[in-house]
Amino acid sequence: MSAPQGEIVLKIDNINTYYGHIHALKGISLDVRQGEIVTLIGTNGAGKSTTLRTISGVVRPRTGKVTFKGKDITGMKSHEIQAMGMSHVPEGRRIFPQLTVMENLDMGAWNVKESKEIEKRKQRVFELFPRMKERIFQKGGTLSGGEQQMLAIGRALMVDPDILLLDEPSMGLAPVLVEVIFDIILQLNKQGTTILLVEQNALMALEVASRGYVLQTGEITLSDSAQNLANNDSVRKAYLGEE
Amino acid sequence: MNAPGVITEPQPVKISALMQFRQSWFYRFILFPLGQILLFILGATVVLTIAVYLIAYILPPPNSRVFVPDAIGRQLASWIINGVSIGFLYAMIALGYTMVYGVLKFINFAHAEIFMVGGIVGYEVTMRLNEAGILADMNPALMVTFMVLTAMLISGTLAVIVERVAYRPLRRAPRLVPLITAIGLSFILQDVVRATMQITRAQFDLVYPTKNIAVYTTPIRFTIGENPVSVRPTFVLIIIAAIIMLVALNYFVNGTKWGRAIRAVSQDQTMSGLLGVNVNQLIALTFFIGGALGGAAGALFGLNTGSVNAYMGVTPGLKAFIAAVLGGIGNLTGALLGGLTIGLIESYLNGFLFFYDSIGLGFRWTDVFVFLVLILMLLFRPSGILGEKVDEKV
Numbered sequence: 001m002s003a004p005q006g007e008i009v010l011k012i013d014n015i016n017t018y019y020g021h022i023h024a025l026k027g028i029s030l031d032v033r034q035g036e037i038v039t040l041i042g043t044n045g046a047g048k049s050t051t052l053r054t055i056s057g058v059v060r061p062r063t064g065k066v067t068f069k070g071k072d073i074t075g076m077k078s079h080e081i082q083a084m085g086m087s088h089v090p091e092g093r094r095i096f097p098q099l100t101v102m103e104n105l106d107m108g109a110w111n112v113k114e115s116k117e118i119e120k121r122k123q124r125v126f127e128l129f130p131r132m133k134e135r136i137f138q139k140g141g142t143l144s145g146g147e148q149q150m151l152a153i154g155r156a157l158m159v160d161p162d163i164l165l166l167d168e169p170s171m172g173l174a175p176v177l178v179e180v181i182f183d184i185i186l187q188l189n190k191q192g193t194t195i196l197l198v199e200q201n202a203l204m205a206l207e208v209a210s211r212g213y214v215l216q217t218g219e220i221t222l223s224d225s226a227q228n229l230a231n232n233d234s235v236r237k238a239y240l241g242e243e
Numbered sequence: 244m245n246a247p248g249v250i251t252e253p254q255p256v257k258i259s260a261l262m263q264f265r266q267s268w269f270y271r272f273i274l275f276p277l278g279q280i281l282l283f284i285l286g287a288t289v290v291l292t293i294a295v296y297l298i299a300y301i302l303p304p305p306n307s308r309v310f311v312p313d314a315i316g317r318q319l320a321s322w323i324i325n326g327v328s329i330g331f332l333y334a335m336i337a338l339g340y341t342m343v344y345g346v347l348k349f350i351n352f353a354h355a356e357i358f359m360v361g362g363i364v365g366y367e368v369t370m371r372l373n374e375a376g377i378l379a380d381m382n383p384a385l386m387v388t389f390m391v392l393t394a395m396l397i398s399g400t401l402a403v404i405v406e407r408v409a410y411r412p413l414r415r416a417p418r419l420v421p422l423i424t425a426i427g428l429s430f431i432l433q434d435v436v437r438a439t440m441q442i443t444r445a446q447f448d449l450v451y452p453t454k455n456i457a458v459y460t461t462p463i464r465f466t467i468g469e470n471p472v473s474v475r476p477t478f479v480l481i482i483i484a485a486i487i488m489l490v491a492l493n494y495f496v497n498g499t500k501w502g503r504a505i506r507a508v509s510q511d512q513t514m515s516g517l518l519g520v521n522v523n524q525l526i527a528l529t530f531f532i533g534g535a536l537g538g539a540a541g542a543l544f545g546l547n548t549g550s551v552n553a554y555m556g557v558t559p560g561l562k563a564f565i566a567a568v569l570g571g572i573g574n575l576t577g578a579l580l581g582g583l584t585i586g587l588i589e590s591y592l593n594g595f596l597f598f599y600d601s602i603g604l605g606f607r608w609t610d611v612f613v614f615l616v617l618i619l620m621l622l623f624r625p626s627g628i629l630g631e632k633v634d635e636k637v
Contacts, residue, residue, distance in 0.1 A: 056517060058513055058516070079516050079519050079520055082516075082519040087518075090513070094511055096514070097510060098506065099510070103506075106503060107515070107518050110518050110519045110520055111519040155518070159518065159519075
């Protein structure tokens with residue numbers, strides 16, 4: 001395998017995050033380079049979501065440093081980090097149930113000033129998900145689970161970030177839709193978006209990613225190229241469901 | 244479920260003419276809010292009118308010299324106008340409670356004092372205009388607009404300051420803490436205003452200097468059928484001002500980017516932050532709008548009653564709170580509906596209970612029945628008329 005290439009855009013240095021007395025992340029360090037898809041895999045409660053939440057400013061680490069585009073963003077508010085070009089799609093879709101589909105998409109473009117650009121991005125979302133176009137005046141909360149996931153991804157596309165943090169994009173979706181979501185992830189990456197992907201579905205995640213980190217009870221136990229991880233015996237046993 | 248759209252042929256988009264009309268600017272921001280207001284008033288009046296007639300026939304007051312249903316018929320028009328105008332005031336205050344509840348999920352009990360400050364500011368503005376000698380010759384519409392806008396600006400700013408100083412540091416505290424802070428703030432604001440006004444004006448009750456201006460005191464008289472109706476001009480003023488503000492608020496909340504963000508923040512603060520919305524800024528904006536509406540209500544209330552003091556906020560504030568709960572707290576339409584309902588109930592009771600004075604049930608019982616409405620509501624439908632549990636798909 002070749003060493004990772006490209007400039008480091010996101011770097012986490014020895015982060016410790018607590019929820020009250022619970023030590024959720026125990027000295028995690030990782031980096032993401034320009035144009036990569038990096039995946040974090042691990043069991044429930046390993047700290048994958050917490051890692052993303054710490055990066056995007058939802059929770060603050062007690063110690064450690066997060067650097068984004070060469071700037072120390074530790075302790076910054078999430079809207080300030082978002083404005084620098086990072087978008088975090090959290091676990092569980094989190095669409096606004098009382099806003100219409102159109103309004104949900106518009107919220108994605110909060111920091112986009114030009115209405116032409118917003119329109120262009122909307123058209124792109126509708127091309128990917130024609131179903132959304134039929135539902136533009138419908139409230140987000142009335143959509144089916146799969147449609148809500150499409151809307152959540154669509155809203156992330158409206159942001160058009162430099163780096164996208166995706167938390168369980170395939171959770172609870174029909175297999176055919178999982179394929180679609182992963183297709184979109186690859187497509188976005190080809191267009192230059194750097195992606196940090198958290199997935200339960202380790203098999204799919206390692207298929208699209210270039211590198212991966214394995215997280216176990218708040219610590220990184222393994223880091224390697226995606227291919228090597230997929231071939232690693234202990235990973236196969238623990239996360240790919242093989243004997 | 245069906246295969247996703249990317250794989251199947253995109254289906255033709257069907258948007259009917261009716262749907263298109265319902266998305267039009269005219270429908271959403273003019274026809275719909277005005278229609279809604281009219282419908283609420285109509286509905287509440289019909290129900291209340293039927294109720295008072297029924298009671299009057301079934302339980303007529305003993306030894307009454309008048310035939311009550313006839314008397315009701317003569318007074319009904321003024322009850323309605325009175326109720327609608329006071330109802331609009333309650334609705335404007337209730338919107339402040341409900342908007343803040345929407346974003347922070349707590350009851351800002353200091354809002355009654357924001358309303359009171361509006362009344363005091365209205366007094367100061369009219370007094371200063373009077374002292375400058377221009378009040379008597381001033382165009383009444385211009386004067387009211389100026390007074391209301393000043394009250395809105397100052398009350399709104401005060402609400403923002405209160406949020407910044409007293410509530411924001413407690414954002415992560417248990418829910419009871421900001422609630423108690425709000426009650427404490429209420430007392431502080433009352434006494435600060437009372438002390439200030441007693442020092443500067445040497446008076447407790449502050450009388451609006453509009454007594455001698457004919458436009459504000461001459462009732463508008465007309466007849467419906469054979470019944471003469473007389474309406475205080477301030478009632479008309481309140482109704483016009485309230486409708487303008489409610490339509491503007493509806494446009495702001497449902498038609499602008501900032502209004503959309505307020506709704507987003509009230510549904511999911513974390514997600515709004517992740518999409519780049521400065522949540523603290525939006526919360527401050529919500530307090531400003533709620534405070535401004537309360538301030539406008541205070542100034543109009545002061546102009547209507549003619550006299551204000553530092554404790555004037557307590558009862559209207561409490562009734563507006565009932566209105567917000569009645570309509571479904573957190574729901575803007577609910578606050579409007581609740582305010583109009585409470586205002587009309589109060590006005591009907593004020594008039595109707597008068598007939599029962601001989602058995603000891605005068606209009607002083609009005610508030611007892613209004614608060615009874617709250618108790619019944621909390622017993623049988625605690626989420627309010629329009630309140631519903633937001634269902635989120637897991």
